[in-house]
Amino acid sequence: MSLQVVSAVSNPALLQPGFSLLNFDGHVVFFGQKGWPKRSCPTGVFLLDIKQNELKMKPAFFSKDSCYPPPLRYPALCMLRHNAESDEYQYIIHGGKTPNNDLSDKIYVMSLVSKNSKKTTFRCIEKELGGDVPEARYGHTINVVHSRGKSMSVIFGGRSYTPLAQRTTEKWNSVVDCLPSVFLVDFEFGCCTSYILPELQDGLAFHVSVARDDTIYILGGHSLQNNTRSPSLYKLKVDLPLGSPAVTCTILPGGICVSSAIVTQTSDTEFVLIGGYQSDNQKRLVCNTIVLKDNEIEIAERASPDWTPDIKHCRTWFGCDMGKGSVLLGVPGANKQLISDANYFYILRCKGAEEDKEEELTAQICSQSSTEDPGDANPFEDSEEFCFSAEANSFGADDTDTYNEDDEEDESETGYWITCSASCNVDVNTWVPFYSTELNKPAMILCSSGTGHWVHAQCMDLSESMLLRLSEANVKYFCNEHVDLNKGLQTPKKVVHLKTQPMKPLRKKAAMKLTTPVKKSFLRRLFE
DSSP, X not given: OEEEEEBOEXXXXXXXXXXXXXXXXXXXXXXXXXXXXXXXXTTOEEEEXXXXXXXXXXXXXXXXXXXXXXXXBSOEEEEEESSTTOSOEEEEEEOOBOXXXXXXXXXXXXXXXXXXSSOEEEEEEEEOOEESOOOSOBSOEEEEEEETTEEEEEEEOOEEEOOGGGOOXXXXXXXXXXXXXXXXXXXTTXXXXXXXXXXXXXXXXXXXXXXXXXXXXXXXXXXXXXXXXXXXXXXXXXXXXXXXXXXXXXXXXXXXXXXXXXXXXOSSSEEEXXXXXXXXXXXXXXXXXXXXXXXXXXXEEEOOOOOOHHHHHOSOXXXXXEETTXXXXXXXXXXXXXXXXXXXXEEEEOSOTTTOSOOOOOSEEEEOOSOOOTXXXXXXXXXXXXXXXXXXXXSOGGGTTOOOGGGSOOHHHHSTTSOOSTTOOOOTTTOOOOSTTOSSSOOEEEEOSTTOEEEETTTTTOOHHHHHHHHHSOOOOOOTTTHHHHHHHSOOOOOOOOOOOOOOOOOHHHHHTOOSHHHHHHHHHHHO
């Protein structure tokens, strides 16, 4: 095992505990940034590039038929293959926290569409589920099992907010362990079924799960109710006959009391368990090897890398599996740097140089790879960005799309979260989508008054049909404050005057009978 320092990271505000990494044929994809995406990368998904010990992020491209999931932290994700021998695979993403600290109950499937030397394109779709749909949660796991030629996903554990009926003002954002139910998800038919097993008594979050064929092993995890880390090792076996599925659970000896650990796969049957916490204030610096074969599991301690003093002495750490036996680790650097969000990053490679080659990952892994979120009740700011310092001439020709914060406009003044009018009520911390076309930013429209300025469509009381009509038509729009001014400045239309016969002059006697001032003035103008 080798530990490599990743240097030249200056402002990693997006890369915080709870992020996820996906590996598509060697392309490492970063997902789950801190804060809502900005216009330079509206998807919030980046290609993670490491060259000469420097991290670089390039915005990822998506196909036209894709949806854009919000940046979810602490989701459950795993690799999905059509069968155990298939070369094609996708990633399943379920649950997680949004930047507004809302919990998601949606499930997304992300796949690689095409790639070349300059552009990599992905597709993301949302799956509609029915039946016993799992509640919104985070800190849980999802795995895929294969049995009798069929495949199903298994969701277990996690945390959710206290039900609305039980919330109080003082503990509005308090979280609880989800019920220890096992959910089977059939992606072919989009249905979910929940199972309650007597062996699973307590809810677990931030545990580790590894799967192979029709068996899932669950170890570790933290229980809020008991404030303990489970020493049990659970074996879930899923049988998928022609009728109803059968799920059984067995408690095995040899578990590990750990939470928030990271698992990476080094071979077809071997995994490495790294990091985590063995108590609330004590990290676990011991590494373990997990071997799955012959329907059995073997867990053994292995030699740990030479941890740096920064890693040994820090109170918290976080990270995620990069695939191919590598892990990205982060430790806080607030005590040594002026920026409180600054972190140090390392890459831990668990395979030797002779083993570091392309391998097919036939087993499924899913682990929660960061500690419990310390800021459950504090929404993050959209203005926090992720950039990496490096000399300009150190970037190659293929690095022109590297994300750079300096290229961003300050959206607090010129972007989506401005005060567009006196009646504007759009706030970055409380805003929710209003139109069906909105995802994580409010819809805006340009007012053509003067040099032009942007306003929120919702603040202008525009209906969705009107907003679409204005966006498609080549016409000028004026906001509520300038529409009257625009009408006053408009050039009146040319009026064609009709020729009329001249009126005959009134007799003097008839004119004397008109005594009102209005009628006299009329006669005066008439006889002039």
